[in-house]
Amino acid sequence: MQGRASGSARVYQTGGDQYIEEHVHHYAPGSAPLFGHPWAGPAEPRGAAPDSVRIPLVGRAPGVLRDRVDVMERLRAAVAGPGGGIQVLHGLGGCGKTAVAHTLFTEAVRDHGRVGLWVNASERVSLRAGMLAVAGDRGAADGELAAAADGRRAAADLVWHHLDHSAEPWLLVLDNADDPGILEEGAWLRPSPSGTVLVTTRHATSPLWRAPGVSSYRLGVLPLEDATLVLRDLAPDAGTQESARKVARRLGCLPLALTLAGSHLAHQLLESWSMDEYDRKLSEESTALVDRGASASGGEQSRRLVGRTWQLSLDSLAEGGLPEATALLRLLSFWAADPVPLSLLMPVAQGGAGLEHLDPPLTAARVEPALRALLDHSLIDMVETDGHRCVKAHGVLLDSVAAGVPDAERDLLAEAAGRLLRAALPDGTASSRARSQARLLAPHVTGLLDRSHRHGLVTAESVRTAVRVARLVYEAGDWTAALGLASTAAKTSAEHLGDENPATIEARSGQGPILFRLGRYAEAADLLRPVHQDALRTLGPHDVRTLDAAYELQRVLHRLGDLAHARTLLEAVLDGRRHTLGEGHVATLKSRCEMLELRLARDEFDGYTTAAEELAGDCERRLGPDHLVTVWARDALARGLLRSGRGAEAEDLFRRALAGQRAGYGDGHPLVLGVLIQLSRAQYAQGKREEAAENAREVAEQRAGILGEDHPETVAARDWYAEVRAVPPADGVAVP
Structure with missing residues (x-):
């Protein structure tokens, strides 16, 4: 009796009574287990079975590992030691964890005579198949492997038995273990006296990393100079050191982005961009351009694309019941890559931020879990800036996330991001600390304007928010940063709302006092003259914004020596503010202080001291003794006393x-x-x-x-x- 079988078929031949039981497991293509029955004949190739556990499964290993000096010294010491330790590298996707592991693996095999074992731990099937292959490498018999594969023997126990009894010391790398639960469920992670385990993961806070004998290291982006060298390593002929530094800075020194950018520049066929040209193109295409440097083939392609690498973590969180993490990260993408004060997110946690209508919705009760999930998966970091607790995401990550926001949700997110910024701003009587806190918000206002500009979502409210923040940053003393924000607001508003829109006039006028403080008097005058004329024509002479433009213009003319014109403007401003705002308004009192300074410049001393004393009293009574305009009035009085020869009184x-x-x-x-x-x-x-x-x-x-x-x-x-x-x-x- 003869029979033939092909594919997965089996032929059984028996004499007498036999009871045959066969378990048939169906797997998705590429995910079949490694080991079949030892009597079943040669198995066909199965996708989950690693071709070798002796070779690192990496996409593109760096020729030279830049920076990472401290962590490599500690890892080398662990590998050179007697064994028994578990080393964990955690950090943002794309920060080079696998590159560090590959370098250590190579050195362990070459310099320390270790057996190098590499397992892809990104999912259950690949982890199990890889670990059983490790057991086979360390001497497990076919029958043992079959029993473990069939569930008749504990697979992890088998693997660690053979690792513990290995005749040779080893280094085992568990790469991409982004779900520590997979390691924990099967007890796959254990210390061994015979070797060292190195885990790479995006998950920063697993209890497994806090177990005895486990040392964890956070891997971040590269220092700027080392990031520059990565680009120069890959594309030495594409540009100068300074050009490479500009590209590295724009890419946030993220190793994955640097590797892809350098590879693209080095292997162009139809194009031959320089570093400078690539830098200009980045502002247009962002992550889409970077991904052109990825290899067109190879497994785990998503991990080698900047535009997709973090989506793996977000997909995992969504599958685990936290889709809100995606919504929160999309909100953050409408701001900048600078630290975001947690206080800025507080209204979201309290409800009413308007994010309940997103898909997925971000409700008040889910903000805290979503925030914690993003921290746990290294998608954001917790930092402290100027005494404020903040969260920070990488700029390339935010660009990638922003590119994936559905068109239907952009308007909602932009509106919510602007509303949260306005709610976080201090009022007009804010303390110095509160004004300084506003400096933390400045880059996020710029980020919101940029996102809104790209998608045609600029509104008068968003421009006014930028003008208000620029004013606060100006008052905090960071005049250069204030000018950058005010200029961006004015340019963006003019492009989207028009030159004569009131918001545009406010933004253009807001640049005046900053240029004045920076000593750029002629430039300020050239800017403010047409702004004042536009305000007169479109808003009228008594509008507050027209009066503000005239006030700033006269200050500049004062410094340029045109005292007569400055006096005419200031008299009109003072009359207008008295009529529109009232005698006791802070703007009216500021105008009176300015008038005293102008009188000193014109040598008008008659009645000056009396006027200054009267103003100081009015300010103290209406604004309080500690208000900065009251202080300004005292200063004006002291100058008058000094001019009149009363030096001791002036000094006091x-x-x-x-x-x-x-x-x-x-x-x-x-x-x-x-x-x-x-x-x-x-x-x-x-x-x-x-x-x-x-x-x-x-x-x-x-x-x-x-x-x-x-x-x-x-x-x-x-x-x-x-x-x-x-x-x-x-x-x-x-x-x-």
Whole structure:
């Protein structure tokens, strides 16, 4: 009796009574188990079976591993030791965990005589097949493997029995173990006296990593110089060191993105972009451009694409019952890659942020679990910035996530992101700390404007939010950052809303005071003149925004020496603010302070002291003794006293004004130095040369550091310091 079988068929021949039981398991293509019955003949190739556990299963190993010095020293020490340790590398997808593992694997085999064993631990099937293959490599018999494959013997026990009794020391790499539950369910992760285990994972907080004998290391992005070298390693002829540095910075120094970018530049056929051209293209295509450097073939392709690598983690979270993590990350993608204060997300956790209509919805009760899940899977990090607890995501990740937001949800997310930013802003009477906190929000306002610009979602409200934040950053003393934000707001508003839209006029006008403080007086005047005319024509002479533009213009004209025109404008502003806002409004009182400064510049001393005393009293009564406009009024009064030869009284008042400025702005604020130099002048007028010189020196040095050597106020401070040191004044001489 003869029979033939093909494929998965089996032929059984028997004499007498036999009872035959066969279990047939059906697997998806590429996922069949490694081991069949030892009597069944040669097995056909099965996709889950690793071709070798002695060769690292990596897509593209780096020729040179850049940076990672500290972690490699610790890992080398663990491999060179007697064994028994478990080492865990965790971090964001694409940060180079597998590259570090590959380098260690190569060194362990080459330099330490270890048997290198590599298992793909990304899913249950590949982990089980790989670990059984490890057991076979370490001497397990076919019958043992068959029993483990059939479930008649505990598979993990078999594997670790043979690892523990290995005649040769080994290094076992469990790569891409992004779901630690898979390791825990089968007890696949164990220490052994015969070797060292290295796990790579995106999961940062598993209890497995806190077990005795486990050492974990967080892997982040590369330092800028090392990231630059990665690009130069791959594409040495594509551009200069500085060009490579620009691309590395734009890619956030993420190893995966750097590798793909360098590979694309090195293997172009129809195009021959330089580093500089690639940098320009990145602003248009972002992650889509980077992914062109990926290999067109090979398994685990998703892990080798910047645009897909993090989706693996989000898909896993969704399957585990946390689809809200995707919604939260999409919200974060409408801001910047800078630290996001947790306080900014608080309204979402309290409900009412309008995110319940997303798909998936982000409800108040699910914000905390979603946030924790993103942290656990290394999609965001917890950082502390200026005393504020923040979360931070990588810029390339956010670009990738933003590109995948459904069109129907962009408007909703942009609106919610803007509403949350506005809710986090301090009011007009905010403290110095609150204004400083606003500096943390500035990059996120810029990020929101950029996302809105790309998708045509710019609104007057989003522009006004940017103008308001720019003003707060300006008041906090970071004038360069404030100008960048104000300029972006003005340009974006003009493009989407038009030059004569009130929001655009506000944004253009908002650049004026910043240019003024930066000493760019002519540039400020050229900007503010047409803004004032547009405001007059479209809003009318009594509109608050028209008055604001005129106020800023007159300040610039004052510094440029056009005192007559400045006086005319300021009188109109003061009358308009009195009529529109009232006598006690802070803007009206600021206009009166400005008028006193203009009178000093025009040498109009008649009645000056009386007017200044009256203004200081009004400010204290209406705004309070500690308000910064009250402090400004005291400063104006002190200047008048100094001009009239009352140096001792002026010094006392300048000291009060200085204390008020420091309380309101902080010690390092540039405006504090303006009062300090006046204090020096009052001291000099009284013959206190050493004190005057010391304060003058401090102002000159700090202005140079904050404003730059060529700023007009730095030059004036240096001139005053030189004058103070040159010739001592005669007693009682007033100093202008």
